[in-house]
Amino acid sequence: MTQSNEKIIYTRVDEAPRLATYSLLPIVKKFTEVAGIEIETKDISLAGRIIANFPQYLTEEQRQPNALEELGELVLQPEANIIKLPNISASIPQIKAAVKELQEKGYKIPDYPEDPQTDEEKKIQKTFNIVKGSAVNPVVRMGNSDRRVPTPVKNYAKKNPHSMGKWTKESKSHVATMKAGDLRTTEISKTITEQTAGNSRIEFIDTTGKKTVLLGKLPLIPGEIIDASAMSKNALRTFLEEQVKDAKEKEILFSIHLKATMMKVSDPIIFGHVVSVYFKEVFEKHAETFKQLGISPNNGLGELYAKIKSLSSEKQKEINDDIDACYSKNPKLAMVNSDKGITNLHVPSDVIIDASMPAAIRNGGQMWGPDGKAYDTKFVIPDSSYAGVFQKTIDFCKEHGAFNPSTMGSVQNIGLMAQKAEEYGSHNKTFEIHGQGVVQVLSESNEVLLERKVEDGDLFRMCQTKDLPVQDWVKLTVNRARTTGFPTVFWLDENRAHDAELIKKVNVYLKDHDTTGLDIKIMAPDDATQNACEIIHQGKDAIAVTGNVLRDYLTDLFPILEVGTSAKMLSIVPLMNGGGLFETGAGGSAPKHVQQFMAENHLRWDSLGEFMALPGSLTHIGKRTNNPKALLLSETLDKAVEKYLDNNRSPSRKVNEIDNRGSHFYLAMYWAQELVSQTKDEEMKNKFTNLAKTLAENESKIANELLAVQGKPIDIGGYYKPVEELAIKAMCPSETFNNALDAL
Structure with missing residues (x-):
């Protein structure tokens, strides 16, 4: 335990990153223990979230605390230090599959009611809606996003470029999007004043004058931007x-x-x-x-x-x-x-x-x-x-050919996402309308703040963006622009209602900072895409400053073109109250990885995202608690990751070649070696000498033990909720490696 009783929270999630945790976390715990750092886990997996929300159906032994609620409280504290792995943002088919598996394990969770009739079924569906979709991110992201490709990853990609498909000017591929009647073209927006603040509500009034309250209590505070739109x-x-x-x-x-x-x-x-x-x-x-x-x-x-x-x-x-x-x-x-x-x-x-x-x-x-x-x-x-962002990128590739990973630059991102900003916080304010009429957002004094005409089957959506996150976003942007010197662009369209309100704030809050000598502009997303493509095509770097959804899109788009995957992004969320959230990349291909693992006992998930998040977390706790050993662990881990990449120890896609477990072994060996070769802390050097020596001497033996288990199906007792003992045994199959770690 550190001097100030602070700890690192490591999230347990789903699918491939969950499996990888069974192998990586024991290593991390052993190394951080030496610096007096405790690592605690919180289960925010889909199965874990379902179990936590239905305690009344379960036995005492089956119940578990609501880890997501606990994290929601922790992110508001200055001591928060959370490593967040990618979790399932659950669709209804995924929820049904998870419930079925839990029921087969003896958990008497109710079935998901798609068309609830009784009050009990409606209550059950409401509880499942807490779990559904992106249940995790709006809770834990109480800060804005700073995402970029780490230097070791970028250098490796330039030396070892991934394959790129060939583009031709004759390509018929294109984006098709609506010209009218969609959520953008029908959007209206306004900023809340002292007079309009308070508890608002959302009502549907049909053509006969009948009122239906869609959302009864929606607190609005001065300075926040609200939007409404409808898709026909x-x-x-x-x-x-x-x-x-x-x-x-x-x-x-x-x-x-x-x-x-x-x-x-x-x-x-x-x-x-x-x-x-x-x-x-x-x-x-x-x-x-x-x-x-x-x-x-x-x-x-x-x-x-x-x-x-x-x-x-x-x-x-x-x-x-x-x-x-x-x-x-x-x-x-x-x-x-x-x-x-x-x-x-x-x-x-x-x-x-x-x-x-x-x-x-x-x-x-x-x-x-x-x-x-x-x-x-x-x-x-x-x-x-x-949609235009993707079409502009396609147009650029048709004109110039595919980007060259060996020479292309990088696009970093500062994303506005704190306090459920914009579209990703809109779930409780999005409705499918039954009937014809208008939807109104009404203030406490019954003033109509926003209104949209709707027809039967239309979608109505309202969004909020609070003022403090915008101020923090602008501050992060200026700091990043100052640190890097890169051209920096706010991707905002003055012709879109929400963006027009946001531009007013950006122009005001930029004046709070010294921007002398900085290249900071505001451009509509289509123009900003063209600009970014031109910059990186020339091998230069840029910073994209975006709202919540564009943050998500761009931090996949550019990294996938630059380094082949977005899972290798460094994703830091400086929490607004002083803590830190360190995210570990994307999990989009994780289901395929698990399918291969079950069939061949080969896990191709690359934990590089986790490797990159750890130094930031260790630095954060080291500085906050004045723990030089934590800072040393961070510094040596960065060097170990570079060695890991240079020696090509990433998991192979093919069975009977190095997989996730082998990559963890090599990271541990390189990390131990870096700790032994450093000269800042003699005690740390001595602590890791035996481990570094044992791992180096037994390298081929351990590698062979890890390879020997591959090539046949494996049963870990579940997809959404594996049996812990089976999963640990499967993911830690080298006795030699296990014994060496235990001896530390």
């Missing part, structure tokens, strides 16, 4: 029908790009419209059957196939034939897994825009078709808010 169901479906037809005529793949996990209310509904437009004849013809089976297009084709298995073979054949007829008539779909026939429309959480669009751009603008070959693609992004 009719405009959306007309747009989708046009795009399906156009993709067929152009003979290119049709793909939809949403974020049905993070945008847990709006995007699954939009996804459902895509499914029911593409398979229109199927959903119209079999509407009654689907209603009886509880089939919703929002959950994708995968659920449809699963649920019709309860029907007679004749009825199944009829539905399958009708589905095949839609496939024949319509454009080919982009695939998630061509070998298994899993399309872009099977599961809403399979294709996540911030990961899928950069991967396609990296692949020469192509996605995989049903035959396993790559084809030009129509990228359908219904809401036009940020």
Whole structure:
């Protein structure tokens, strides 16, 4: 324990990063113990969140504390020091799968009620909604984001460039987005004053004058920006029908790009419209059957196939034939897994825009078709808010060819996300409207603050952005621009309602700082994309200063082009009350990693994100608690990571080659060696001498022990909630390595 009783909180999450934790955390704990640092874990996995929210259904032994609530309180404290790994932002199919697994393990969690009828079912659904979608990030991100590719990672990528697909000027790939009736074009915005602050509410008033309170108590404080917008169901479906037809005529793949996990209310509904437009004849013809089976297009084709298995073979054949007829008539779909026939429309959480669009751009603008070959693609992004960013990048690649990872520069990001800023904090203020009329945001004194006309099936969304996070965002931006000297651009569009309000604040708060000699501009996202592409094409670096969703998109887009993945990002969240949150990259490919692990006992997850987050966390605690040993651990770990990369110890994708466990062994060996070779702390040198010697002498033996277990299926007792003993045994299979660590 440190002098001031502070500790590092390490989050337990899902899928591949969870498995990796069983192997990496014992190493980290052993090294940090020597510096008197305690590491405590908090379970914020999907299964952990479900268990924590349904204690009344469980036995005393099965219950567990609500770790997310605890973290929500901790991030407001100055001593907060949290390493956050990527967790599942749960879609309904994922929640159902997790519940099924927990039920099979004896947890009497209720089923997820998709169409709740009774008060009890409504209460259960409300509880599940706490878990659904991006339940974690809005709680823990009580600060703005500072994301960049670490220097060792960038240097390695330049020396060892990843493959890039070939771009041609003849490419038919393009982004399709709505021109009207979407969330951007209908957006209105205003800043709250002293007079309009207080408890607001959101009401729907239909054409007969009947009022329905959608949200009864919504506190608003002076200085915050509020927005309202509506997506027209009719405009959306007309747009989708046009795009399906156009993709067929152009003979290119049709793909939809949403974020049905993070945008847990709006995007699954939009996804459902895509499914029911593409398979229109199927959903119209079999509407009654689907209603009886509880089939919703929002959950994708995968659920449809699963649920019709309860029907007679004749009825199944009829539905399958009708589905095949839609496939024949319509454009080919982009695939998630061509070998298994899993399309872009099977599961809403399979294709996540911030990961899928950069991967396609990296692949020469192509996605995989049903035959396993790559084809030009129509990228359908219904809401036009940020669709242009991807189209501008595509246009740049068509003109200049693919970016060259050996020579291209880097785009760092300062992201506005504190206190649930913008769209990602909108879940409780997003509604599917039933009826025709208006939705109003009303002040405590019944003044109409915002109003949107709506029709049946439209989506209404309200967002908030508080003033203190904006001030902090501007301060972070100026500090970063001063530290680097890079050209810095706020990606804000004066012609978009929300951005226009934000620009007013940025111009005011920039005056609070010395910006002499700094290159700081404001540009609309499309122009800013062009500008950033030109800068990095020349091998120079830039800083993008963005809102919450663009932060997410850009910190996947540019790193995937620059270094091949966004999992290797350094992602620091300086919490507004003085603490630190250190995030470890993206987890988009984690499900595939787990599938391979189960089949071959080979985990290809690269823990580099965790490696990069640790030095920041150690430095933070070292400075706060005046602990030079913590600072030394940070410094030597940075050097060990560089050695790890230079010696190419990252996990291989192929079985019977180095995997995640082997990469952890090498990190431990290099870290121990760096601690022995340093001259600042004799005690630390002596502590690690035996470990460094033992690991070096037994390098080939340990590597062979780690390889020997690969090549056959492994059972760890669960996907969402593995059996701890089985998972630890699977992820720590080298007795030689385990014994060496134990001896430290």
